[in-house]
Amino acid sequence: MNFFAVALQAGTSPDINFPLILPEMIVCGVAVLVMFLDAFMRRSQRWVTGGLSLLGLAAGAAATIWLWTRGAGSLGTFNGMIVLDEIRLSFTLVVIFVSALTVLLSVVWVEGEHLPAGEFHSLLLFATSGMMLMASGGDLVIIFLGLEILSIATYVMCGFRRTDLRSNESSLKYFILGSFSSAFLLYGIALVYGATATVRGSGVVAGTTNIAQIGERVMAGDIMYPALLFAGAAFMLVGFGFKIATAPFHVWTPDVYEGAPTPVTAFMAAGPKAAGFASFLRVFIFGFPFVGAVASASSATNVHDAWLHALAILAIITMSVGNVAAIVQNNVKRMLAYSSIAHAGYALVGFVAAGAATDATQRADALAAVAFYMLTYAVMNLGAFAVVTLIARQNDRRTEVEDYNGIGFRAPALSFTLSIFLLSLLGMPLTAGFIGKVAVFASALNVGSSAPAASSLYTILVVIGVLNTAISAYYYLRLIIVMFFRERTTEWAVPRIPASMALVLVITILGVFYLGLFPGRVLDAFKRKPASGAVTQIAR
Amino acid sequence: MQEFRLEAYLPILLMFIVALGFAAGNILLSQLVGQRKQTRTKLMPYECGKDPVGSARERFSVKFYLIAMIFILFDIEVIFLVPWAVVFKQLAAQGAMMRNLVYVEMMIFVALLLVGYIYVVKKGAFDWGERARREAEAEARALKDMQKGREPSTNARAA
Numbered sequence: 025m026n027f028f029a030v031a032l033q034a035g036t037s038p039d040i041n042f043p044l045i046l047p048e049m050i051v052c053g054v055a056v057l058v059m060f061l062d063a064f065m066r067r068s069q070r071w072v073t074g075g076l077s078l079l080g081l082a083a084g085a086a087a088t089i090w091l092w093t094r095g096a097g098s099l100g101t102f103n104g105m106i107v108l109d110e111i112r113l114s115f116t117l118v119v120i121f122v123s124a125l126t127v128l129l130s131v132v133w134v135e136g137e138h139l140p141a142g143e144f145h146s147l148l149l150f151a152t153s154g155m156m157l158m159a160s161g162g163d164l165v166i167i168f169l170g171l172e173i174l175s176i177a178t179y180v181m182c183g184f185r186r187t188d189l190r191s192n193e194s195s196l197k198y199f200i201l202g203s204f205s206s207a208f209l210l211y212g213i214a215l216v217y218g219a220t221a222t223v224r225g226s227g228v229v230a231g232t233t234n235i236a237q238i239g240e241r242v243m244a245g246d247i248m249y250p251a252l253l254f255a256g257a258a259f260m261l262v263g264f265g266f267k268i269a270t271a272p273f274h275v276w277t278p279d280v281y282e283g284a285p286t287p288v289t290a291f292m293a294a295g296p297k298a299a300g301f302a303s304f305l306r307v308f309i310f311g312f313p314f315v316g317a318v319a320s321a322s323s324a325t326n327v328h329d330a331w332l333h334a335l336a337i338l339a340i341i342t343m344s345v346g347n348v349a350a351i352v353q354n355n356v357k358r359m360l361a362y363s364s365i366a367h368a369g370y371a372l373v374g375f376v377a378a379g380a381a382t383d384a385t386q387r388a389d390a391l392a393a394v395a396f397y398m399l400t401y402a403v404m405n406l407g408a409f410a411v412v413t414l415i416a417r418q419n420d421r422r423t424e425v426e427d428y429n430g431i432g433f434r435a436p437a438l439s440f441t442l443s444i445f446l447l448s449l450l451g452m453p454l455t456a457g458f459i460g461k462v463a464v465f466a467s468a469l470n471v472g473s474s475a476p477a478a479s480s481l482y483t484i485l486v487v488i489g490v491l492n493t494a495i496s497a498y499y500y501l502r503l504i505i506v507m508f509f510r511e512r513t514t515e516w517a518v519p520r521i522p523a524s525m526a527l528v529l530v531i532t533i534l535g536v537f538y539l540g541l542f543p544g545r546v547l548d549a550f551k552r553k554p555a556s557g558a559v560t561q562i563a564r
Numbered sequence: 565m566q567e568f569r570l571e572a573y574l575p576i577l578l579m580f581i582v583a584l585g586f587a588a589g590n591i592l593l594s595q596l597v598g599q600r601k602q603t604r605t606k607l608m609p610y611e612c613g614k615d616p617v618g619s620a621r622e623r624f625s626v627k628f629y630l631i632a633m634i635f636i637l638f639d640i641e642v643i644f645l646v647p648w649a650v651v652f653k654q655l656a657a658q659g660a661m662m663r664n665l666v667y668v669e670m671m672i673f674v675a676l677l678l679v680g681y682i683y684v685v686k687k688g689a690f691d692w693g694e695r696a697r698r699e700a701e702a703e704a705r706a707l708k709d710m711q712k713g714r715e716p717s718t719n720a721r722a723a
Contacts, residue, residue, distance in 0.1 A: 040665065056676065056679055059679070059683055060679055060682070060683065062683075063682060063683045063686035063687060064686060138706065187708065
């Protein structure tokens with residue numbers, strides 16, 4: 025548990041390996057530096073803090089790639105607290121990408137709203153380091169720590185427009201409901217810790233919060249309180265489900281996303297969702313693994329089946345609720361919030377596939393598909409929100425669907441790029457969204473075809489996913505129709521596109537087409553094992 | 565399981581006695597040797613510097629919250645030093661590398677605390693002067709104007 029306590033018990037030097045957490049240390053250090061700079065510069069210098077944040081994120085990404093290709097040298101893992109595997113590295117790259125784009129997205133906006141740029145950028149970097157810890161934590165405690173670092177920074181960012189009531193409401197709602205869900209997660213962790221106590225020889229060994237150890241004990245079937253394990257897993261499911269906005273726990277999403285400043289909404293929809301998926305995947309797939317070999321009566325198979333079926337049902341509800349509710353929205357940010365719920369549902373299909381996979385290759389494929397889905401969603405979502413930020417103007421005033429009436433040919437650059445992002449969110453072929461959906465649905469079908477029992481479940485999941493895509497066409501296309509085929513009655517000035525925004529739009533457009541046309545390289549890269557394989561999760 | 569022994573809790577009892585003695589001793593001492601000048605204000609019931617009779621819904625500076633929050637933050641962070649100090653000797657006995665590591669880790673922690681403190685000071689959280697107040701009021705006015713929905717001025721939108 026505690027680093028000192030472990031060192032004392034073992035009587036040896038602790039398992040320290042600083043290169044292993046190099047990306048986290050870089051991002052965290054730069055966050056502190058940005059905060060410090062902000063304190064010493066009189067007027068907030070958005071280019072200094074923004075540029076420094078970008079440099080820090082680039083260094084973090086470089087360190088991540090270095091970890092992936094060269095390895096972390098010695099094999100210390102902080103007593104299993106930090107893992108080095110392809111899930112961690114791919115999700116880390118996704119969240120760094122999201123943060124870098126958010127910095128570009130916010131650098132002009134933050135000044136236009138008369139907000140302190142340095143504070144915003146350092147909060148963003150702290151949130152990023154939290155997300156990276158969520159992806160790299162091999163222990164429930166580290167995951168919880170990362171989640172809190174992320175959450176506290178995002179609560180503040182939601183309420184960043186201090187004088188706007190909607191922003192305050194968003195922040196307060198997110199804070200209260202978020203703390204509530206953190207409590208669920210923490211309670212789940214405590215129950216799992218209690219449940220995994222086990223008998224070794226003549227004495228009782230205390231429980232564990234290490235995910236690999238939980239997995240081993242569950243597989244061996246020698247945990248003391250199987251019933252508690254179920255309760256703990258259920259609580260954790262609620263906690264993570266809240267963070268990634270799955271259906272019964274999604275009610276906060278529209279209000280929070282609508283009220284938060286638009287760049288923050290873009291960040292929240294892409295970054296924390298990816299980080300939440302990273303730790304959700306790690307805890308459930310490696311902590312409560314699938315074991316065909318163990319007799320069917322064992323607790324391991326039971327808990328695995330239980331969460332797998334629960335998640336399959338959650339995926340169905342999430343997709344349907346998100347898409348159906350998005351149809352009736354008149355506010356673009358609210359609509360995109362429901363769309364983000366629906367996308368969490370699609371990604372859950374890949375999650376279920378990863379959980380049900382019967383061999384390691386299938387599982388690696390499904391995990392890479394989920395990571396890839398998060399990347400594609402981040403690209404198109406950030407692009408769409410960049411356009412929404414530009415059209416909304418100061419104080420987020422123009423975010424209703426009516427505000428998009430007839431802007432199509434007056435601001436062709438903006439409306440064509442927004443249309444591409446919407447089509448990608450819908451899942452049109454040639455765009456990233458299509459390949460993302462194909463990847464997660466294909467992994468579910470693969471698992472379904474090789475699974476001995478309940479293969480119809482996976483087919484049903486995929487069919488419902490495809491039907492939902494058809495439903496979603498209504499509201500994505502509606503916005504495009506509004507932009508190009510409606511008359512505008514009120515006066516409207518074409519917004520200027522600042523250089524940093526233009527850069528965001530170019531990167532995201534290129535990303536949408538690159539991932540849509542040549543997805544193979546990224547998908548293969550996400551499947552690649554890190555160079556020093558000895559510190560990976562469980563040997564199956 | 566260790567056996568329960570009441571003697572083991574003797575230090576806690578001692579701690580109680582010392583704490584009680586400290587409090588009682590101070591009050592007694594000031595009663596005995598302190599000088600007394602009674603004024604109207606001094607004879608009022610003590611209520612944290614506020615007027616004890618009157619509306620409870622009085623407005624007071626948001627800085628009080630800030631100070632309270634900063635106090636709690638530093639307080640909790642400093643508590644982390646205690647377990648470190650308790651195990652430091654045991655850990656240091658394991659070798660020079662371990663000793664240095666544990667020492668440097670804590671120094672980093674303290675340095676981070678210091679950075680936070682400097683940030684708070686530079687941001688003017690402890691500045692109660694007239695000028696800070698006037699600046700804050702000016703900022704509040706500017707924000708209020710903005711909220712009223714003025715069209716954004718051109719220089720605010722410029723890249």
